[in-house]
Amino acid sequence: MTFFFLAGLFALAPPTDVHAFDTPNDGGGAVTIRWHISPDDETIEGYEIYRSEGGGDFELVGFVGSGRTSYEDDTDDSKEYVYKVAALQNSQTAYSEPTPPVHSKSQWFDTTSANLLIGVIIFCSMILYFINQAKKGKVLHIRKISGLDAVDEAVGRATEMGRPILYSMGIGLVDYIATIASFNILGEIAKKTGQFETSLIVPTSDPVVYTVAREIVKESYTTIGRPDLFNQDNVYFVTDSQFAYAAAVDGVMLREKPAANFFIGYFKAESLILAETGASTGAIQIAGTDQVTQLPFFVTACDFTLIGEELYAASAYISKEPLLLGAIKGEDLGKVVIFTALTIASLIGILTRFPVLSLFE
Amino acid sequence: MKRRFPLLLVFILGILGIMPYFVPHGVYQNFDNGLRNDFIRILSAFAIILGLVSLMRVHHDKIKRKRENWQYSYVLIVGFAVSGVIGLLGGIEGEMFLPTTIAGFHFDIQTLYLNIMVPLGSTMFALLAFFMASASYRAFRARSLESSLLLSAAFVIMIGVLPLADKISTHLPSFAQWIMDIPNVAAKRGITFGIALGGIATSLKIILGIERSWLGGKE
Numbered sequence: 337m338t339f340f341f342l343a344g345l346f347a348l349a350p351p352t353d354v355h356a357f358d359t360p361n362d363g364g365g366a367v368t369i370r371w372h373i374s375p376d377d378e379t380i381e382g383y384e385i386y387r388s389e390g391g392g393d394f395e396l397v398g399f400v401g402s403g404r405t406s407y408e409d410d411t412d413d414s415k416e417y418v419y420k421v422a423a424l425q426n427s428q429t430a431y432s433e434p435t436p437p438v439h440s441k442s443q444w445f446d447t448t449s450a451n452l453l454i455g456v457i458i459f460c461s462m463i464l465y466f467i468n469q470a471k472k473g474k475v476l477h478i479r480k481i482s483g484l485d486a487v488d489e490a491v492g493r494a495t496e497m498g499r500p501i502l503y504s505m506g507i508g509l510v511d512y513i514a515t516i517a518s519f520n521i522l523g524e525i526a527k528k529t530g531q532f533e534t535s536l537i538v539p540t541s542d543p544v545v546y547t548v549a550r551e552i553v554k555e556s557y558t559t560i561g562r563p564d565l566f567n568q569d570n571v572y573f574v575t576d577s578q579f580a581y582a583a584a585v586d587g588v589m590l591r592e593k594p595a596a597n598f599f600i601g602y603f604k605a606e607s608l609i610l611a612e613t614g615a616s617t618g619a620i621q622i623a624g625t626d627q628v629t630q631l632p633f634f635v636t637a638c639d640f641t642l643i644g645e646e647l648y649a650a651s652a653y654i655s656k657e658p659l660l661l662g663a664i665k666g667e668d669l670g671k672v673v674i675f676t677a678l679t680i681a682s683l684i685g686i687l688t689r690f691p692v693l694s695l696f697e
Numbered sequence: 698m699k700r701r702f703p704l705l706l707v708f709i710l711g712i713l714g715i716m717p718y719f720v721p722h723g724v725y726q727n728f729d730n731g732l733r734n735d736f737i738r739i740l741s742a743f744a745i746i747l748g749l750v751s752l753m754r755v756h757h758d759k760i761k762r763k764r765e766n767w768q769y770s771y772v773l774i775v776g777f778a779v780s781g782v783i784g785l786l787g788g789i790e791g792e793m794f795l796p797t798t799i800a801g802f803h804f805d806i807q808t809l810y811l812n813i814m815v816p817l818g819s820t821m822f823a824l825l826a827f828f829m830a831s832a833s834y835r836a837f838r839a840r841s842l843e844s845s846l847l848l849s850a851a852f853v854i855m856i857g858v859l860p861l862a863d864k865i866s867t868h869l870p871s872f873a874q875w876i877m878d879i880p881n882v883a884a885k886r887g888i889t890f891g892i893a894l895g896g897i898a899t900s901l902k903i904i905l906g907i908e909r910s911w912l913g914g915k916e
Contacts, residue, residue: 363723442722449719459894460901467907511737513896516903516911523910543748544741550751552911572755573748577814579821591765605825612828626892628885636836644888648895651910659907667898674890
């Protein structure tokens with residue numbers, strides 16, 4: 337009798353309030369199991385998670401350490417599962433009550449991304465508003481971007497010297513946003529070089545980028561009525577190896593001696609190798625990238641650098657297309673909104689010690 | 698029609714490309730993976746043929762016209778042919794029918810890559826140290842207020858990270874770290890905000906067909 341009393345007194349307590357539910361905001365295939373820790377949590381090794389599939393025997397599917405209160409189990413959406421959680425101490429286990437049957441399923445909308453979606457919709461509305469204003473004929477003022485004002489100078493200089501212009505898009509793939517922005521700028525620069533009948537060399541590092549770049553240059557020459565100027569040997573694929581590409585472009589700069597070099601797109605460590613070699617040839621150099629770590633190299637070695645968003649504004653700035661300028665205005669308003677929100681949140685955080693940013697988690 | 702079709706295609710694929718960020722459902726995610734991976738892979742396979750043809754044509758033309766350093770074009774063409782034959786007939790590690798070992802000397806694609814491409818890439822990368830020195834020399838010349846500030850900040854950081862810094866002043870390492878963590882990160886984040894917004898705006902302009910520079914501009 338005393339033995340059973342003592343055994344009951346020192347029995348290991350199982351975790352309580354165990355419940356299992358379909359993991360929210362996922363593509364299915366997962367069930368989350370949650371529980372309240374065992375009263376003996378400090379002395380146990382951890383929790384074992386057992387699963388029964390379609391009313392069969394329970395089998396061990398996972399283990400988490402003490403103090404933990406949840407586990408995510410990989411499941412099959414077509415099956416139903418029952419879970420039990422056991423506290424484990426040495427070889428002793430204390431099982432919880434089994435959960436009601438549960439099955440996982442896919443969701444069509446990720447509610448955790450709702451704030452992002454709202455933010456994107458508001459920002460896109462601002463851009464569309466300014467584009468609409470531009471459509472109505474409102475004159476929009478855009479600040480001066482020296483790097484882009486220098487494009488005409490660079491093309492003019494190359495024309496006067498009778499030398500080509502080099503345009504490198506770096507090592508980005510076709511779906512990189514910097515490469516896409518670079519395509520837009522390439523179109524405008526190709527038109528300018530076409531007007532002055534200056535040769536434009538475009539070595540590329542990706543076959544898909546090469547095919548798109550070739551079509552852009554061709555279309556630009558066609559748009560200005562000079563399709564005859566397109567030389568397919570001037571837009572070519574080199575290699576997708578980072579430093580082999582850098583060596584090839586360096587070679588072009590040293591052999592062809594372009595009067596102007598454009599390094600616009602996605603660059604990594606090769607940025608300085610290219611820009612320094614270009615600087616040694618005396619060419620006027622305009623660079624632009626969204627890679628923050630490469631910007632100092634370009635700022636140092638190039639005459640003009642498009643920093644961050646200036647890269648995306650370049651095509652609008654060069655073409656002076658009112659609708660595109662409207663989009664830049666929208667971007668600027670977006671920055672003002674973010675800057676204001678950050679300033680207010682920081683002030684509230686500093687003055688009240690209220691964790692403002694946790695509201696956005 | 699020649700321009701409307703690409704614009705329509707970009708609009709549809711652009712919208713389809715945004716949706717996976719908000720739709721976790723397996724059916725849509727699988728469709729998106731298929732579109733991004735399989736479709737792009739097929740596209741790349743065709744594009745690489747065009748790319749290689751372009752490369753060969755450029756070097757063939759260079760040899761034909763005896764342009765500067767035309768001899769090196771032979772190295773490229775021979776290298777391309779040799780690695781093409783070894784890769785296609787010998788496999789990556791010599792697992793196919795072409796023998797890629799003669800008297801203990803391996804020349805399968807993996808060996809060639811590891812012993813030629815990797816050292817050559819490393820050599821180019823090593824040049825960066827020298828370029829960095831010459832670029833730093835130019836950047837750190839105190840010609841204006843901004844470049845003087847840059848020079849001072851660089852000096853503090855370079856000295857601050859040395860073991861010697863503690864001996865000069867106990868505050869120097871923490872001041873150097875402060876420059877790296879606060880003004881440096883603040884500037885970086887400012888640029889990153891601009892990049893993020895610029896990226897959204899560029900995507901929107903392209904999806905809605907407002908940005909058409911990639912099509913040669915407006916008709």
